[in-house]
């Protein structure tokens with residue numbers, strides 16, 4: 001009890017601290033008003049509050065302020081403005097300052113101030129080691145599924161030989177289930193993982209095998225989340241948030257496509273994707289490739305990153321030739337084939353110059369399979385899509401929440417969508 005009283009007093013003090021800084025700095029009152037009106041802060045206003053508070057910290061405690069000071073201010077922000085709190089992180093304020101890794105908007109701003117003063121740059125490497133914590137598609141994990149019959153290695157090899165030629169798809173699916181553990185070990189072994197589609201070639205003609213392995217890893221509940229929640233809980237909010245982004249022609253086109261009903265066959269808009277895929281691609285603009293707060297030369301744009309997620313080819317394109325053309329990419333992407341982008345007849349997952357036909361013919365279903373392919377084949381996310389995939393992983397599928405390092409932008413967007 002005394003501890004609780006102390007904590008409430010402490011919260012009261014830090015709320016007052018942040019509030020009084022804002023009230024006394026130019027632009028600060030505007031921030032409070034915006035929050036009260038909209039129950040959130042836009043990107044511009046968030047930058048402003050971070051700049052004001054970082055300036056205050058360095059004024060009072062120097063350009064290398066201790067961790068507790070930064071934590072105090074970060075906690076102050078989400079205590080004064082509870083809708084800015086991230087519902088999935090431990091303290092809710094890690095996107096402003098994460099003491100474990102030394103990252104977050106406040107930390108970055110303070111580093112910029114240090115740099116401006118010609119200080120050492122060493123600090124920018126702080127936190128890199130925490131970058132890869134212990135989650136994501138490449139880690140070994142307990143599977144949901146425990147096999148009833150455990151096959152010996154020889155039995156697995158027999159099953160693999162059987163599957164190679166069997167015309168009975170149901171039997172192949174069953175054998176794939178029985179060889180799941182054998183395959184997981186192969187996937188996680190660096191020496192063998194690239195052979196997976198050679199040893200298990202039926203991924204390339206029996207549809208639904210990616211889904212089956214993913215369900216064995218995570219269970220039906222997790223597996224269904226994207227299809228269940230995207231159109232009902234996320235899509236509209238993503239569109240809403242993207243309307244606040246600086247307008248570019250790319251975002252404008254995607255917004256138009258995302259908001260059009262799916263059966264809209266108006267002429268002239270045939271070069272855009274269908275409504276669901278457009279909303280997924282908008283997420284790439286909302287959580288861009290290098291959302292590090294400051295612009296870097298050579299920064300990849302969301303539109304460039306799109307090509308690593310989905311590529312369109314007109315019906316009749318020679319898929320084999322497309323595969324020969326690509327310079328081995330370790331990360332999977334979607335190949336969409338159809339008469340035009342918004343009416344795709346078949347999606348393929350392209351991985352290591354193999355084409356795996358998607359079971360689903362809907363764009364959302366194909367994206368769901370693409371995401372799952374990362375876990376089934378143990379491939380890391382493409383660096384350009386890393387932030388966006390991490391958002392999908394934690395916020396939509398709830399996989400490895402609190403175990404993977406997320407960029408502050410991921411947490412910020414989540415706070416806006418879920419609060």
Ligand SMILES: *[C@@H]1O[C@H](CO)[C@@H](O)[C@H](O)[C@H]1NC(C)=O
Nearest residue numbers: 059060061062065066068069
């Ligand atoms: C930070 O600055 C405040 C105000 O000047 C001061 O009271 C506090 O002791 C300082 N904290 C540290 C850890 O230096």
Ligand SMILES: *[C@@H]1O[C@H](CO)[C@@H](O)[C@H](O)[C@H]1NC(C)=O
Nearest residue numbers: 160161162164165198199200
């Ligand atoms: C599968 O069949 C192909 C051709 O029929 C053969 O080259 C390959 O070695 C076989 N793979 C296995 C694992 O039996």
Ligand SMILES: *[C@@H]1O[C@H](CO)[C@@H](O)[C@H](O)[C@H]1NC(C)=O
Nearest residue numbers: 313317318319321322323325
């Ligand atoms: C393969 O590359 C060639 C030359 O760059 C190009 O002309 C051709 O259209 C490409 N084919 C496919 C299927 O992408």
